[in-house]
Amino acid sequence: MISKKMQSLVASSSTIRAMFEEGKKLAAIHGEENVFDYSIGNPNVEPPENIKLAIKEILDEEKSTYVHGYMNNSGYDDVRETIALHINKKNELNLSKENIVMTCGAAGGLNITLKTLLNPGDEVIAFAPFFGEYNNYVNNFDGVLTVIPADTETFEPNIEVLSEKISSNTKAVIINSPNNPTGVIYSEETLKKLCDLLSKKQEEFNTSIYLISDEPYREIVYDNCEVPCVLKYYKNSFIGYSYSKSLSLPGERIGYVVINNDMDDFNDVVDSLNTANRILGFVNAPSLFQRVIGRCLDAEVDVNVYKRNRDLLYNHLIKVGFTCIKPQGAFYLFPKSPIEDDKKFCEDAKKFNLLLVPGSAFGCPGHIRISYCTSYEKIEKSLDAFTKLAKLYNLI
Amino acid sequence: MISKKMQSLVASSSTIRAMFEEGKKLAAIHGEENVFDYSIGNPNVEPPENIKLAIKEILDEEKSTYVHGYMNNSGYDDVRETIALHINKKNELNLSKENIVMTCGAAGGLNITLKTLLNPGDEVIAFAPFFGEYNNYVNNFDGVLTVIPADTETFEPNIEVLSEKISSNTKAVIINSPNNPTGVIYSEETLKKLCDLLSKKQEEFNTSIYLISDEPYREIVYDNCEVPCVLKYYKNSFIGYSYSKSLSLPGERIGYVVINNDMDDFNDVVDSLNTANRILGFVNAPSLFQRVIGRCLDAEVDVNVYKRNRDLLYNHLIKVGFTCIKPQGAFYLFPKSPIEDDKKFCEDAKKFNLLLVPGSAFGCPGHIRISYCTSYEKIEKSLDAFTKLAKLYNLI
Numbered sequence: 001m002i003s004k005k006m007q008s009l010v011a012s013s014s015t016i017r018a019m020f021e022e023g024k025k026l027a028a029i030h031g032e033e034n035v036f037d038y039s040i041g042n043p044n045v046e047p048p049e050n051i052k053l054a055i056k057e058i059l060d061e062e063k064s065t066y067v068h069g070y071m072n073n074s075g076y077d078d079v080r081e082t083i084a085l086h087i088n089k090k091n092e093l094n095l096s097k098e099n100i101v102m103t104c105g106a107a108g109g110l111n112i113t114l115k116t117l118l119n120p121g122d123e124v125i126a127f128a129p130f131f132g133e134y135n136n137y138v139n140n141f142d143g144v145l146t147v148i149p150a151d152t153e154t155f156e157p158n159i160e161v162l163s164e165k166i167s168s169n170t171k172a173v174i175i176n177s178p179n180n181p182t183g184v185i186y187s188e189e190t191l192k193k194l195c196d197l198l199s200k201k202q203e204e205f206n207t208s209i210y211l212i213s214d215e216p217y218r219e220i221v222y223d224n225c226e227v228p229c230v231l232k233y234y235k236n237s238f239i240g241y242s243y244s245k246s247l248s249l250p251g252e253r254i255g256y257v258v259i260n261n262d263m264d265d266f267n268d269v270v271d272s273l274n275t276a277n278r279i280l281g282f283v284n285a286p287s288l289f290q291r292v293i294g295r296c297l298d299a300e301v302d303v304n305v306y307k308r309n310r311d312l313l314y315n316h317l318i319k320v321g322f323t324c325i326k327p328q329g330a331f332y333l334f335p336k337s338p339i340e341d342d343k344k345f346c347e348d349a350k351k352f353n354l355l356l357v358p359g360s361a362f363g364c365p366g367h368i369r370i371s372y373c374t375s376y377e378k379i380e381k382s383l384d385a386f387t388k389l390a391k392l393y394n395l396i
Numbered sequence: 397m398i399s400k401k402m403q404s405l406v407a408s409s410s411t412i413r414a415m416f417e418e419g420k421k422l423a424a425i426h427g428e429e430n431v432f433d434y435s436i437g438n439p440n441v442e443p444p445e446n447i448k449l450a451i452k453e454i455l456d457e458e459k460s461t462y463v464h465g466y467m468n469n470s471g472y473d474d475v476r477e478t479i480a481l482h483i484n485k486k487n488e489l490n491l492s493k494e495n496i497v498m499t500c501g502a503a504g505g506l507n508i509t510l511k512t513l514l515n516p517g518d519e520v521i522a523f524a525p526f527f528g529e530y531n532n533y534v535n536n537f538d539g540v541l542t543v544i545p546a547d548t549e550t551f552e553p554n555i556e557v558l559s560e561k562i563s564s565n566t567k568a569v570i571i572n573s574p575n576n577p578t579g580v581i582y583s584e585e586t587l588k589k590l591c592d593l594l595s596k597k598q599e600e601f602n603t604s605i606y607l608i609s610d611e612p613y614r615e616i617v618y619d620n621c622e623v624p625c626v627l628k629y630y631k632n633s634f635i636g637y638s639y640s641k642s643l644s645l646p647g648e649r650i651g652y653v654v655i656n657n658d659m660d661d662f663n664d665v666v667d668s669l670n671t672a673n674r675i676l677g678f679v680n681a682p683s684l685f686q687r688v689i690g691r692c693l694d695a696e697v698d699v700n701v702y703k704r705n706r707d708l709l710y711n712h713l714i715k716v717g718f719t720c721i722k723p724q725g726a727f728y729l730f731p732k733s734p735i736e737d738d739k740k741f742c743e744d745a746k747k748f749n750l751l752l753v754p755g756s757a758f759g760c761p762g763h764i765r766i767s768y769c770t771s772y773e774k775i776e777k778s779l780d781a782f783t784k785l786a787k788l789y790n791l792i
Contacts, residue, residue: 001604001664002513002664002668003512003513003537003668004515005515006511006512006671006672007664009668010664013667040466042461043461043465046460046461047460047464051464052455056452059451059452064442064443064447064448064644065438065442065443065644067647068443068447068644068648069439069644070436070438070647071647104649104677104678104679105677105679107677108677109677110677112677115401115402116398116402117398117399119400136674136675137675137677139675140675140676141399208397248460248461248464248465250464250466250679251463251465251466251680251682251684252464252683252684253649253678253679253680253682253683264397265398268397268398268403269398272398272399272402272405272406275402276402278503278529278532279405279529279536280507280536280677281500281505281507281508281676282503282504282649282678283500283501283649284647286648287647287649288647288648289684
């Protein structure tokens with residue numbers, strides 16, 4: 001008999017993963033070329049060629065017991081220092097290796113951060129729409145996730161509602177920009193407002209309230225947009241980063257957490273992140289890929305591939321009558337469902353072999369997520385199906 | 397302010413890791429060549445050359461978005477199938493990929509298994525001496541670890557005491573053979589007795605009691621010893637495996653969990669392991685190294701290097717008057733401390749630049765762990781220090 005917590009989790013398992021499995025089933029029936037799987041964020045752009053070269057160089061140049069061996073739970077010192085300097089250069093900061101803990105992707109980073117912060121019953125606040133896994137990450141440590149409803153005009157955090165909801169029981173606020181599922185980049189103005197509010201509330205409640213900025217899409221931005229850096233606006237801030245998207249390495253589980261220099265109880269937090277890395281069973285971020293990152297900080301995937309995809313699909317959706325905010329980053333579109341019941345709409349989409357994810361999975365019903373990290377040709381081929389779907393709902 | 401759970405954990409942090417850090421400090425003072433760090437199990441034997449070749453072949457032959465991409469949370473189907481067949485061949489079993497979940501090392505595997513099984517307050521039983529991290533892994537899911545005191549003659553599990561302690565609240569029993577820290581391989585007879593008892597107790601209490609066999613040292617055995625396979629003796633059994641030691645890849649975090657075919661609630665358990673892999677933030681075992689394992693199942697590190705180390709150090713310890721069980725596997729010696737206070741003894745050892753770990757860290761005070769995965773030459777050089785330590789305690 002599995003544990004009670006896992007019983008309910010297994011029963012409600014991940015909607016996105018379920019779609020992924022369903023896609024494979026549909027592909028078996030209709031042929032893979034005729035199924036349009038827009039469900040999962042598995043990058044289709046190849047990792048930069050530098051990655052392959054760096055791996056081979058490391059294998060030839062560095063001692064194998066070092067490359068594949070244990071290091072401190074926080075990761076290799078030289079790699080962490082290199083990453084700190086890289087972030088400094090981009091953001092005019094003053095970080096060193098002490099501010100960096102290498103993690104098993106952003107998912108690992110968020111888990112060790114929440115394990116560090118949460119006592120049972122502590123509140124974590126997220127803004128809809130949000131990555132559904134936050135529910136599970138918070139639940140892992142018996143925290144309670146409070147969701148601030150979406151501002152469906154701008155899809156930016158609703159600071160007014162946050163101001164009403166935040167309490168002395170609030171331990172952390174999670175944000176995600178560029179956002180999954182909307183692709184919206186939170187503006188500097190909004191982030192400053194958010195940070196000002198948190199500072200004020202900390203003082204009012206005499207507590208520490210931590211801001212966790214989940215940024216796996218930081219590098220996936222279009223039209224020269226910039227992603228503001230929260231470290232500049234709020235002392236109790238973490239950044240969770242991953243190379244899953246920016247270097248197309250999602251399976252390798254490599255990322256890091258940045259801890260703000262001025263954070264309350266800085267040393268305890270760092271020690272706790274390291275201990276959590278160890279005892280949750282990560283032990284350390286995978287070693288070879290830590291060393292690869294150390295050599296590839298300037299490597300980038302070709303973001304234009306995603307931009308072309310966005311433009312093609314966004315323009316078509318608008319043309320056939322959907323309402324959708326234009327994403328500035330990430331690789332998702334988040335159009336409004338023509339009917340309130342987004343799950344029914346996704347079921348209808350399947351009739352045209354379109355696999356879409358209901359917005360309810362992101363705390364934002366009435367919308368649907370389309371993950372366009374797939375080939376341009378496949379998107380072109382799918383446009384007709386979107387047109388048919390629009391016709392079914394009399395959008396055109 | 398970090399969470400209460402983490403406050404006490406950070407305060408008591410890992411003794412072994414602390415020694416590792418201390419070793420670096422001593423090395424800075426006395427020179428690395430004059431410090432004998434026997435504290436951590438970081439394999440010094442190089443990974444087999446096949447590993448490097450396999451990595452390069454994979455990079456050249458397989459599609460990069462596949463090699464570094466997401467797959468099912470349980471891992472690549474073909475790799476899991478290959479591993480299942482490999483285990484079948486060695487043990488005359490009938491496993492398939494359905495029985496295998498790829499994990500971030502054994503630590504990741506134990507954590508997803510305990511997350512799957514434990515409700516708050518559930519009891520897990522371990523036999524001293526045991527790997528101290530079990531305390532933390534069980535605590536992660538609010539379980540309670542009960543320790544059966546060591547049988548310091550044989551260092552085999554004490555089944556009689558288990559029989560008295562086990563209750564309807566017992567959810568799992570963890571064993572570790574070849575054992576860290578003793579190097580003892582639990583005999584087939586002992587395992588059969590253990591499994592018979594568990595079967596009887598399950599029936600008596602009308603519960604499921606799971607046996608978790610933590611086997612990262614399965615391949616590190618000497619003198620043609622065999623490690624019996626628990627899957628044959630008990631239906632509710634898991635094996636947690638890691639390639640950290642057998643292929644000298646501890647930093648890469650690659651291993652797997654095997655689920656017995658006949659386990660109660662097999663499907664729920666498998667679904668839960670996959671879900672736990674996802675939501676604890678592992679998501680999946682690192683992808684490139686999964687593919688490497690798929691190509692390197694017959695690769696082996698040169699165990700004779702460890703055997704030579706064992707023989708050299710074991711013989712010397714006996715010669716200078718220590719009492720110690722002769723290890724059949726793993727790469728640890730677990731001699732009796734000449735005084736009851738093993739921590740004081742380890743402090744005294746430091747005077748001779750010997751870094752040893754107190755047995756109390758393994759639930760077995762009055763002993764010390766010596767991790768001999770270091771170079772033969774270094775061990776030779778350290779023998780004099782052990783002689784001096786023996787003289788300090790009038791052993792010779």
